[in-house]
Amino acid sequence: MKPGESSAEDRLRLPPDRLRWRCPPSWVPADSTAELPAATGLEGQVDALEALRFGLESRGKANNVFLAGIFGGGRLQLLRELVEEHRGEGTPRNEYAYVCNFSAPERPRLLRLPAGSGAHFKRHMRKFASYVETELGQALESDAIRLRQDAISRREKEELAQVTEPFKQGLLDAGLELVSVRHEGTPMATPALLPLVDDQPVAPEVFEQMHEDGEVPADRYRAYRKSIAGYQERLAEMTAKVGRIVRESAERRKEVLESPARALLQQAITPILQEFALPEVVSYLGEVIDDVIENRIEGSAVRQFDADTVYGVNLLEPREADGPPPVIVEGNPSLFNLLGGIDATPRNGDPHDHAEHLTVRAGSLLRADGGYLLLDARDLVSEDGSWKLLVRALSSGVLELSPPGASRTGARELVKPDPIPIEVRVVVLGDLGLFRRLETTDPDFRDLFKVLVVLESTLPRDPESVHRYAGVVARLARQEALPPFDRGAIQCLVEAGARLADRPNELSTRFDLIEDISCEAAYLTLRRRAPAVERDDVEHAMVRILRRSDPPARRYRYLLRCGRFNVRTSGAEVGQVNGLALMRSTQLPYGIPARLTATVGPGTAGIVDIENEAALGGSIHTKGFHIFGGVLRRLLDADHPLVLSASVAFEQSYGRIDGDSASAAEACCLLSALAEVPVRQGLAMTGSIDQLGNIQAVGGCNEKVEGFYDACVETGLTGDQGVIVPRSNLGDLMLRPDLVAACERGEFHLYAVSRLEESLELFTGVVAGERRVDGSFPEDSVLGRAAARAKELWRQSTRRQPRPAGVATE
Numbered sequence: 162m163k164p165g166e167s168s169a170e171d172r173l174r175l176p177p178d179r180l181r182w183r184c185p186p187s188w189v190p191a192d193s194t195a196e197l198p199a200a201t202g203l204e205g206q207v208d209a210l211e212a213l214r215f216g217l218e219s220r221g222k223a224n225n226v227f228l229a230g231i232f233g234g235g236r237l238q239l240l241r242e243l244v245e246e247h248r249g250e251g252t253p254r255n256e257y258a259y260v261c262n263f264s265a266p267e268r269p270r271l272l273r274l275p276a277g278s279g280a281h282f283k284r285h286m287r288k289f290a291s292y293v294e295t296e297l298g299q300a301l302e303s304d305a306i307r308l309r310q311d312a313i314s315r316r317e318k319e320e321l322a323q324v325t326e327p328f329k330q331g332l333l334d335a336g337l338e339l340v341s342v343r344h345e346g347t348p349m350a351t352p353a354l355l356p357l358v359d360d361q362p363v364a365p366e367v368f369e370q371m372h373e374d375g376e377v378p379a380d381r382y383r384a385y386r387k388s389i390a391g392y393q394e395r396l397a398e399m400t401a402k403v404g405r406i407v408r409e410s411a412e413r414r415k416e417v418l419e420s421p422a423r424a425l426l427q428q429a430i431t432p433i434l435q436e437f438a439l440p441e442v443v444s445y446l447g448e449v450i451d452d453v454i455e456n457r458i459e460g461s462a463v464r465q466f467d468a469d470t471v472y473g474v475n476l477l478e479p480r481e482a483d484g485p486p487p488v489i490v491e492g493n494p495s496l497f498n499l500l501g502g503i504d505a506t507p508r509n510g511d512p513h514d515h516a517e518h519l520t521v522r523a524g525s526l527l528r529a530d531g532g533y534l535l536l537d538a539r540d541l542v543s544e545d546g547s548w549k550l551l552v553r554a555l556s557s558g559v560l561e562l563s564p565p566g567a568s569r570t571g572a573r574e575l576v577k578p579d580p581i582p583i584e585v586r587v588v589v590l591g592d593l594g595l596f597r598r599l600e601t602t603d604p605d606f607r608d609l610f611k612v613l614v615v616l617e618s619t620l621p622r623d624p625e626s627v628h629r630y631a632g633v634v635a636r637l638a639r640q641e642a643l644p645p646f647d648r649g650a651i652q653c654l655v656e657a658g659a660r661l662a663d664r665p666n667e668l669s670t671r672f673d674l675i676e677d678i679s680c681e682a683a684y685l686t687l688r689r690r691a692p693a694v695e696r697d698d699v700e701h702a703m704v705r706i707l708r709r710s711d712p713p714a715r716r717y718r719y720l721l722r723c724g725r726f727n728v729r730t731s732g733a734e735v736g737q738v739n740g741l742a743l744m745r746s747t748q749l750p751y752g753i754p755a756r757l758t759a760t761v762g763p764g765t766a767g768i769v770d771i772e773n774e775a776a777l778g779g780s781i782h783t784k785g786f787h788i789f790g791g792v793l794r795r796l797l798d799a800d801h802p803l804v805l806s807a808s809v810a811f812e813q814s815y816g817r818i819d820g821d822s823a824s825a826a827e828a829c830c831l832l833s834a835l836a837e838v839p840v841r842q843g844l845a846m847t848g849s850i851d852q853l854g855n856i857q858a859v860g861g862c863n864e865k866v867e868g869f870y871d872a873c874v875e876t877g878l879t880g881d882q883g884v885i886v887p888r889s890n891l892g893d894l895m896l897r898p899d900l901v902a903a904c905e906r907g908e909f910h911l912y913a914v915s916r917l918e919e920s921l922e923l924f925t926g927v928v929a930g931e932r933r934v935d936g937s938f939p940e941d942s943v944l945g946r947a948a949a950r951a952k953e954l955w956r957q958s959t960r961r962q963p964r965p966a967g968v969a970t971e
Contacts, residue, residue: 169922173912174883177905180896182659184652188627193693195645200632201239202672203231205625209616214247216612217533217586223611225555226588227538227596230616232673237490240535240590244488254531257581258282259475259518260445263452269475269518271579272441277482282442283474285433290468292429293453298463300425301418317410324402328395335388336381338362339396352400354392356385419454426450470516477501477523478530486532491525494541500524500550501562503576521562521578526554529585538591542599551587552605558582619667622659626668630655633672634679643683649696654679656895657703660863665892678702700898710749714868717753718875727812728756729842730869730876736760736834738924739845740826741865741884750861752868754845756812757826759834761950763806763957792828792854792917797948798936803955807831822859825850825887829920836946840924843882844912845869848890854917858889863896870900870909878903883910885920918944 191197203210209230216226231239256279262270274282332339336357355362358371372382430446449472457463480487491499501524525534542548554560560581589610596613599606620626631651638645646654654675661669669675679694681702686694720726728739736759743750794803809827825848833840847865848856859865866884873882886894891913903909914920918929921943930942938945 169919170910170912173885173914173919173923175891175894175904175911175913177901179891180894180901180904180911181898182622182656182895184627184655184659186648186652188624188655189648189651190624190628190631192648193645194631194635194638194651197631197635199636199639200629201242201636202629202633202670203239203243203616204632205620205629206616209614210243210247212612212614213243216588216614217244217248219612221611222558222584223555223609225586225610226612226614227610228588228590228614228616229593229596230614230618230670231590232671235676236590236673237492237535237537240588241488241490244533244535244588248486248488248533254480254584256480257477257523257527259477259521259578260286260473261471261515261518263448263515266515266517267575267577269521269576269578270445271581272439272445272474274437274439274442275482276480276484278437279474279476279479282433282437283476285436286472286474287469289429289433289449290472293426293457293463293472294466294468297422297425297453301422301458301462313410313413317406320406321403324399324406328399331395332392335392336385337388337392352396354389354396356389415454415458418458422454422458423450426453466514470519471514473519475519475521477521478528480531487529488533488535489525489529490535492537492540494525494536494547494551495544496546496550497522498524499544499547500526500554500560503563503578517576518578520576523562526551526585527560527562527581527583529587530581530583532585534585534587536587536589538589538595538599541589542595548603552603552609554583555585555587555609556605558584616670618670619662619664620670622662622666622668627651627655630658630668630675633675637676637679638683641680641683643680644686644691644693646679646682646694647696650682650694650699653696653699657699660895663860663862663893678706681705707749711751713744714751714753714871718871721872722875726756728754728872730754730873730882731879732842733839734842735837735839736830737842738826738830738833738840739842739869740823741845741847741869742823743861743864750864752861752865754869754872755823757809757823757830758812759807759809759827759830761807761831761834761954763954792850792852793831795852796854796917796944797951798932803951807834822847822849822861822865824848825856825917825920828917829924832921832943832947833925835950836943837950838925838927838943838946841881841926843873843879844885844924845883846885846920846924848885848887848914848920850917856887856889856914856916856920858887858893862886862890862893866894866911867897867900870903873909878908880908881910883912885912885914885923888913888915 213226213228216224228240254276255273256276258272258274258279259269260272262268272282329339332354337354338357340353340355340362355364356368357363358368358377363371368377368382368385371377372379427450430450433446434443452471453463457466457468496502501522504520504522541551560583562578562581563576587610593615599610620629634646634651634654637643655668657678658668658671658675661671661674663669678699679702682694682698685698685701691698717726721728729737730739738757740755740757741752742755743752797803809831826846828850829840829846832838845865847859847862849859850856866886869882869884873879894911896911900909904911912923914923921927921929925943928939928942930938930944932938932944938948940946940949
């Protein structure tokens, strides 16, 4: 270092005020959320909201919406509010009702009714059913009808007598009698001709035995055998005539009743026809009258039956005539809940009393007809069959309410209701990964979901975005009846959003996580019986959340303290550097130090990545490793081939490693081993490197810094420990207050670098070295020592190689 120049530590050390951004109090628009209007936090997403509005208002049938970027347990409710705010006016839609299909009861008949009229039609039909059950029979008992019925009965009696009396007299003369015989095990009685003995009928087998015993004379027996065959034929003829007379009389009675009954029934349905002059309603009511006449009238009375069931109306989804388009949220998109289906069919003993039409149940797809159906894509694709049948319904524009498996337990799969035409706009909530998977695996997906809406994951870190944050917290406080949040609490939540963003000058839109912190802070406020949530409550809540997610990190620090992990946080070693890894085994990621080691020797194997050789390195890690191989060639720029054997490894790491955030640390580790310069173990580094030696930004910077700080606390803070981070990550820094306080006390330090040479100087305390005009480096610099060692290794490797005969060596 030249006189007057500052050391690398002084130049690159970050002041404490650069380690954590603090939200200015003036950016918070009020002293409390009680003074603020509620907001969703999405108001500033102009492009996304415009795309959503297009999807909701456009007329294209395939412009269903896939929306990515809303997270958390209340995401469907938030989406509902968003859709209700931006939905179009919609188009008038029908109400749908199922009624009995008398010719095919297993196929319930669909009626389309004007919106808002279905309940009235249902009341009309209930009133009609009551009339049939209680009043129609009384109305048919007039004197005129009774006289005509009596005349038919008299005629029937006379005709029956003309047929039966001669037959009975003939039987009596022949010593026979007609009786009804009831057989065991059956309720039916059949006519039988039995011989008479002492004017009493006896069974044929008894008569046979009496003949054998001599109790029946032979002439009497012969007369019986002769007459019985003839009378059997006459009995069949008489039975047929009697049946014909009875049927014809029943038809005459029915004809007597039909005309007045039709007139009475027509009068009963007139009010319905006046209000519902629809062709399909007129046709249905005509069939209702026919069913009453043909199946419900017996003799001169209406038989008992459940008219409210047979003529009941199954109104699937009532809706207002002038209401806005419905917005339906389906949180459990099972096949039955989504499409509807068939309940178990009640049965009684009458084959004419059908109830199949009452078993049909509507699903959320029909409830959303003419409006919007909101679904969580993850839940939808996880339900067996739901996605496939939703796609079918959207493609055809027709809803079938009895797809395979859609019926409830005990339902009869043979019930096939008429399909229903639907027009619905579906909005599914998911993530881009699922969108790409559906786009790849389902050929119909892109044809049906043509509108992709992607909400930005971050907002600019400015007063306007802070206003949105405050509005989101105000909305949560009102919805959940939480105490108000004061200005300091809002500032702290905004700072939490800055940390979650993990990007310079931005705030995260993961409002679900902000709400989680807010709810826990409110819990702490209520527990201490305070009127408002303060900054300390929010900070305490974040500590509690971190503690619940911290057991693996605490276990690591315990093992570090016990010496089970060989990571040093003080002293110096050649070819050993503390890298930083990000672990995601819990709800929140956490950082841990990872010991990197490198060895260099003569040979021709080149630089070996042990993780890759052990099949533990991911593709990104492998790419980063090969990049720092290029860095080495560029930095040294030797006039000879780089011929050496070197290996780099993550020690005590037995799982898969991916990412390139340790590539800069690996380069420093290898150069330390090559130059044989010790590295400070009190420093750790994160950052990727390009082939030009520039240090590039990485993710999870805050967690990695905090992970090494916690490790240093476990082993003892020395005052010269710290972390090297990429300068391009400075805008991401939102370190814990306790770590910032330690830096203010000089117990811990952060350094920001842009070049690999700066990292080398911090790690080694030795100047990295600048190339001279002749291409060489100062001999005492890190790069000078590395170049000299590389040349020596090349010479050693060259000497070890066998030479062809006649080739001279130095």
